[in-house]
Amino acid sequence: MDYPTFLLLLSFILSIIYVLTVSGRNDSRLPPGPYRFPVIGNLLDLGHEPHRSLATLSKRYGPLMSLKLGSRTxxxxxxxxxxxxxxxxxxxxxxxxxxxxxxxVIDHHKFSMxxxxxxxxxxxxxxxxxEYMFSAQRLDASEGLREKKIRELVRHIDRCCTSGKVVNVGAVAFTTTLNILSNYMFSMDFAQYDSVSSQEFKETVWALMEVSGKPNLVDFFPILKRLDPQGLVSRVTIYGKKLLTNFDRIIDQRLQRRSSSSSPVGVSSANDDVLELLLNLNLKDESKFSRNDxxxxxxxxxxxxxxxxxxxxxxxxxELIRNPEKMETARSEILKLTQNDDKNIQESCIAQFPFLQAIIKETLRLHPPAPFLIxxxxxxEAEVQGFTVPKNAQILCNVWAMGRNPTVWSNPETFMPERFLNVEIDYKGQDFKxxxxxxxxxxxxxxNFAHRMLHIMLGSLIQNFDWELEGNASPQDIDMGEKFGITLQRNIPLVAIPIKL
Ligand code: HEM
Structure with a gap:
């Protein structure tokens, strides 16, 4: 049975419960919104791409809109x-x-930030x-680590050039990001570029994200909680436990190493990774920061x-492969500053690359990975613009729609990094556009971590390589479809041929 049919059937079965539970409710002060069906409310309005469906609905009902998703306002x-x-x-x-x-599952919500x-x-x-991970000081001190991992990425793509292999851009970026994080935290690699090595951690993270990103009926109808009709909760439990067991083992190994080493527990050296610092914190006061935390x-x-x-x-x-002249502008901006010393782009130079920065802003405007935030x-209960927002209401902020709103942005559907040149718009939370x-x-x-990573990773890919599509495909034919999940991914992964510059 497909998803919409299942919802309709459910609507029918639960109608009586609805009548019993919601009769007498007065919604008149809620923000405007489309007609709600009994029980399922507006679930059918969401479709497969809820960010697009809600953007369309907000054109009709306004930028402050209310819906009923199952039992959830x-x-x-x-x-x-x-x-x-x-x-x-x-x-x-x-x-x-x-x-x-x-x-x-695994009580994650009781411990997770x-x-x-x-x-x-x-x-x-x-x-x-x-304090321990993302302060400017900590990030500056770990710059060398990220640059080392980016050099490994460039070497991997070099090898693809030599052997004539295509590159799955999202997959290599994922491996690089995972390894930068795992080295920052634990001083170890969690993933490899080649497909032959064990990729257990990477695959579990992927699987967990894939399953958690699926719409779960239980969230709309808590009454179904014990049934777990789509089996999502039980699958997330398996993957979540697997990852926690991994972290647990890494912590045990580190504690063992610490107890057998000569330096007293709690005394740390200058190049400690995050685990080392957090273990010290945990030993100092278990009640404030437990091993579970x-x-x-x-x-x-x-x-x-x-x-x-x-x-x-x-x-x-x-976007850059579709707009080769923008890729060229970014490349010459980078080469102007780096070609004399034959170096890869460095974090300390990001401020000197306004066009590269504009590309990242423009990408995040058009393709925010979390289209509704979290x-x-x-x-x-609160009043906003004369309307009531009830206690416990869920708030979805459609940043995807905001990024494509023609009253906010000119030519909103066009990739135009130049729009960010010589204007003071940033994504640090001050400019609500x-x-x-x-x-x-x-x-x-x-x-701040993401800001640095995005610029040096993208900068290195365009500084060192030109990129073409397989089989002489035209850049304009690239499928721009999206897949809605825990992040808004490309529907079809980008696979491209690197050409060494
Ligand atoms: C392109 C990169 C990233 C984007 C676009 C992004 C976006 C977001 C958004 C939209 C939120 C929710 C904000 C809200 O609900 O108002 C969020 C929260 C969060 N992000 Fe990121 N993020 C990125 C990278 C990262 C990285 C690299 C980390 C850590 C390694 C991280 C860790 C978190 C955490 C822990 C939260 C939850 C914070 C809380 O609820 O207090 N994110 N992120």
Whole structure:
């Protein structure tokens, strides 16, 4: 039975429950929205590409819209002004998370920074993450590590040039990002470029993301929770446990190594990885930062930090292959500064590459990896623009629609990095026109890490290689279709032929 038929059948069966549970409700002060069917509400309005369907609906009902997704009241935000009301003016009220059922497995939601309410424990995790991983100081100190991994990526593509192999751009970007994170955290590689080696960790992260990205009926009808009709919860449990077991083993091995080494436990050297620092923190005060906190933090960071970067890079390369003159402009900008010393692009030089920066902004405008951010939730009832947002309502901020709104951007469907030259628009949460990393207290904590990674990875790919499509295909024929999931990926992976420059 297909998904829409199943929903209709469910609608019929549960109608009676609906009548019993919602009669007498007064929704008149909710923001406007389309007609809601009994029980299923507006689920059928979502389709396979909810970011597009909701963008279309918001043209009719406005940038502040309400829907009912199964039993869930959902508020959809689709303009910079309204986004500012939610994530600046009323930021605290809307700072909680609507937690999907798949995030509750292995109690992840009780430990994970992504899903905890914005209270004390979440604040502690954010502080730890900032201090030990993503402060400017920590990022500067680890620059060499990222550059080393980017050199490995370039060497891998060099080998593809020599052997005439095509490159799956998203896959190599994923491997590079995963290894940069795993070396930063644990001083070890989690993935290899060749397909013969064991890729267990990489495959488990992929599988977990794939399953978690599927719409789950249980989230719309909590009554089905025990049935797990699509089997998503049980599959996420398997993959989640597998990853946690991996982290657990790595922590054990490190503790063993520490106890057998001569340096006293708790004394660290200058080039410590994140695990070393977090173990010290854990030993200092287990009640404030437990081993479980640590394992779930790693899980959250690997899930949130890999595919977001690799899919952005894949979209950027897709747009550049479709627009070779923009690729050439970016390349000459980089070569002007690097060709004398024959070096790869460095993080410390990013500020000197305005066109490259404009390309990343333009890519994130058109292809935000999290098209609805990560769903927020209202802590209590609030009034926005004269409408009521009920307590526990789920908030979806459609940054995909905001990026393509013709009243905000001229020629919104066209890839035009130049629009960002000589204007002060950034994605750091101040300009609500461009918030692919969110804004306010829930803004992405990995933003500065991602900023550096995206620029040096994309910069290196265009500095060292030209790119062509297989079989003389025309760049204009590239399929630009999207696949909606935990991130907004390309429907068909970008496969291209590198040509050594
Ligand atoms: C292109 C790269 C990335 C993009 C576009 C991105 C985007 C986002 C967005 C939209 C959110 C939700 C903001 C909100 O709900 O208001 C978020 C949250 C988060 N991101 Fe990122 N992200 C990226 C890379 C990373 C990286 C590299 C890491 C870490 C290694 C990371 C870790 C997280 C975490 C832990 C959260 C949850 C924060 C919280 O709920 O308090 N992200 N990110």
């Amino acid at each position: 959902t508020i959809v935000v689709s303009s910079p002004d309204i986004a500012k009301e939610f994530f600046h003016t009323h930021d605290r009220v809307f700072s909680s998370r609507s937690v999907p059922e798949t995030a509750r 992504v899903w905890l309410p914005a209270e004390d424990h979440w604040r502690r995790l954010r502080r730890i993450t900032k 640590m394992m779930h933090l790693f899980l959250a960071l690997f899930i949130a930090g890999t595919d977001t970067i690799s899919s952005t890079l894949e979209w950027a390369m897709t 769903p927020h939730e209202a802590i209590h 461009l918030i692919p990393f969110g804004a306010g207290r829930r803004i992405c904590p990995g933003l």
